[in-house]
Amino acid sequence: xxxxxxxxxLLGYGLSIGLALACVLYxxxxxxxxxxx
Amino acid sequence: xxxxxxxxxxxxxxxIAVMFYLGWLGxxxxxxxxxxxxxxxxxxxxxxxxxxxxxxxxxxxxVGFGGQAAxxxxxxxxxxxxxxxxxxxxxxVVFGKKTREIGQRLKAVTFPDLLGKxxxxxxxxxxxxxxxxxxxxxxTAAVLIGGAQFIRETISISYxxxxxxxxxxxxxxxIFGGLIAVMYTDAVQGAIMLVGMTxxxxxxxxxxxxxxxxxxxxxxxxPLVPENLAKGGMTGWTTMPVFGSSIWLTMITTLVLGxxxxxxxxxxxxxxxxxxxxSKSLNRAVLIGGPFILMMTGVAFTVGALTNxxxxxxxxxxxxxxxxxxxxxxxxxxxxxxxLPEWFVVLFMITLLAAAMSTLSSLFHTMGTAxxxxxxxxxxxxxxxxxxxxxxxxxxxxxxxxIAFLMPGSIIAIATAMFMGLCASAFLPVFAVAVYxxxxxxxxxxxxxxxxxxxxxxxALFINTRYASVYGLCKALTGKASLLGLPWAAIDPLVxxxxxxxxxxxxxxxYADRRNGQAVSPVPAA
Numbered sequence: 223x224x225x226x227x228x229x230x231x232l233l234g235y236g237l238s239i240g241l242a243l244a245c246v247l248y249x250x251x252x253x254x255x256x257x258x259x
Numbered sequence: 260x261x262x263x264x265x266x267x268x269x270x271x272x273x274x275i276a277v278m279f280y281l282g283w284l285g286x287x288x289x290x291x292x293x294x295x296x297x298x299x300x301x302x303x304x305x306x307x308x309x310x311x312x313x314x315x316x317x318x319x320x321x322v323g324f325g326g327q328a329a330x331x332x333x334x335x336x337x338x339x340x341x342x343x344x345x346x347x348x349x350x351x352v353v354f355g356k357k358t359r360e361i362g363q364r365l366k367a368v369t370f371p372d373l374l375g376k377x378x379x380x381x382x383x384x385x386x387x388x389x390x391x392x393x394x395x396x397x398x399t400a401a402v403l404i405g406g407a408q409f410i411r412e413t414i415s416i417s418y419x420x421x422x423x424x425x426x427x428x429x430x431x432x433x434i435f436g437g438l439i440a441v442m443y444t445d446a447v448q449g450a451i452m453l454v455g456m457t458x459x460x461x462x463x464x465x466x467x468x469x470x471x472x473x474x475x476x477x478x479x480x481x482p483l484v485p486e487n488l489a490k491g492g493m494t495g496w497t498t499m500p501v502f503g504s505s506i507w508l509t510m511i512t513t514l515v516l517g518x519x520x521x522x523x524x525x526x527x528x529x530x531x532x533x534x535x536x537x538s539k540s541l542n543r544a545v546l547i548g549g550p551f552i553l554m555m556t557g558v559a560f561t562v563g564a565l566t567n568x569x570x571x572x573x574x575x576x577x578x579x580x581x582x583x584x585x586x587x588x589x590x591x592x593x594x595x596x597x598x599l600p601e602w603f604v605v606l607f608m609i610t611l612l613a614a615a616m617s618t619l620s621s622l623f624h625t626m627g628t629a630x631x632x633x634x635x636x637x638x639x640x641x642x643x644x645x646x647x648x649x650x651x652x653x654x655x656x657x658x659x660x661x662i663a664f665l666m667p668g669s670i671i672a673i674a675t676a677m678f679m680g681l682c683a684s685a686f687l688p689v690f691a692v693a694v695y696x697x698x699x700x701x702x703x704x705x706x707x708x709x710x711x712x713x714x715x716x717x718x719a720l721f722i723n724t725r726y727a728s729v730y731g732l733c734k735a736l737t738g739k740a741s742l743l744g745l746p747w748a749a750i751d752p753l754v755x756x757x758x759x760x761x762x763x764x765x766x767x768x769x770y771a772d773r774r775n776g777q778a779v780s781p782v783p784a785a
Binding site: 227234237241252 | 333336557
């Protein structure tokens with residue numbers, strides 16, 4: 223896939239992108255939460 | 260190709276002028292020592308995210324680890340997984356919010372000050388400050404070397420001039436503007452890095468014929484793996500090394516785990532949480548932090564490995580054969596200078612300057628405040644002596660520059676992993692208990708901190724061959740590179756020291772909780 227055959231390398235790329243998207247999702251879902259100062 | 264044009268001078272001058280302007284803004288806004296130390300605890304979420312990310316990612320990540328990826332392949336992408344999963348998600352969500360809350364309540368201004376106040380122990384503050392003063396100059400010197408090497412390669416000036424000039428520019432705005440200046444400049448530098456690394460990824464794949472073609476070409480180069488690396492377990496640049504081999508152990512335990520876990524207890528990053536006004540700011544910062552780190556380390560490791568394809572197609576050599584003296588730290592600078600157009604060389608130099616300066620500024624600030632607030636003042640004088648902290652920053656800058664001149668080649672990634680591993684081993688269990696235990700026990704914390712630091716140093720000085728060779732103590736005393744053979748000699752000190760320090764704090768904390776529980780509410784006799 224995409225010129226890379228080792229599933230461990232592909233998994234590493236998949237997890238990196240997935241976790242970055244999880245950060246975006248977390249930020250959006252909690253955008254207005256925790257307003258105490 | 261050395262770029263030496265009016266464009267370069269003009270762009271660099273504009274960049275430095277912008278940094279000085281932001282430094283001046285920080286200087287104007289710094290009225291109290293709390294402003295100087297924790298940016299008045301009112302930083303904007305975007306500034307927190309970019310500042311955290313830009314401090315996190317330095318020339319070490321781009322030049323040092325990019326060079327390691329050129330040598331060892333794309334397996335380093337697992338460091339990106341940990342960087343985002345632990346360095347952003349876990350750091351902000353699990354540790355960040357509690358750190359901000361406790362830091363604000365206790366009015367802590369540095370990481371050692373935070374631990375000292377939570378444990379109500381001057382010992383904790385002083386020893387934590389001491390570990391920072393001893394360990395952080397190594398990492399700082401590595402970042403300085405990374406920036407200076409690229410500047411020398413690009414504008415053909417001497418290494419000494421490039422290193423001293425570089426340190427001087429950062430010194431000016433850190434000393435005068437404190438953490439507000441550091442975070443303002445970090446944010447702009449983070450934005451520049453994002454643009455530079457995005458273009459680098461696209462340009463590299465376009466240059467090498469697209470994603471599929473470039474990756475396939477790299478996969479096909481597996482038979483070209485040098486004999487010494489193949490013997491160590493390397494199988495190619497798009498495959499993982501053989502499980503359990505010496506290269507696998509170095510890649511996973513030192514580069515991936517050492518840096519991936521180490522980032523959780525980095526004093527200069529923990530302080531960022533204390534600059535947030537509320538938890539909402541940290542939630543919002545996560546949104547930017549994850550994709551930012553992906554575009555920094557993910558791109559550096561991918562492009563690093565792909566430089567092999569470029570050098571093989573143009574020179575008939577793999578990347579490490581192009582590097583003078585086999586110094587992996589020079590691979591990325593050489594690739595950028597040879598393969599990409601001049602305008603990008605200029606942009607990338609600014610990107611790299613930004614990466615190095617954003618990390619350096621925070622390291623200088625953290626070391627200086629640790630020296631003055633935590634060691635000299637032991638907490639008492641932090642609030643009174645902004646001038647003293649400025650002098651502390653200056654002293655640590657001079658020390659770092661001297662160490663940078665003394666360090667050997669191919670050191671950037673190793674020195675980075677060393678400092679991060681030391682931080683994780685010494686601080687992480689203590690920090691986790693400090694922010695989450697109901698009654699953190701000071702004896703447990705002292706024992707864990709000392710266990711983590713001492714075991715890490717013993718393993719680094721006498722067992723791990725790579726680290727032991729940097730210090731030279733094992734060779735000098737015993738005549739051997741390591742006191743133990745493989746696989747122990749390839750295992751990072753973190754893998755041994757962190758579980759031990761964690762076990763110590765957990766066992767003693769449980770014991771203390773039981774003892775306190777019995778003291779407060781004794782179980783009535785039947």
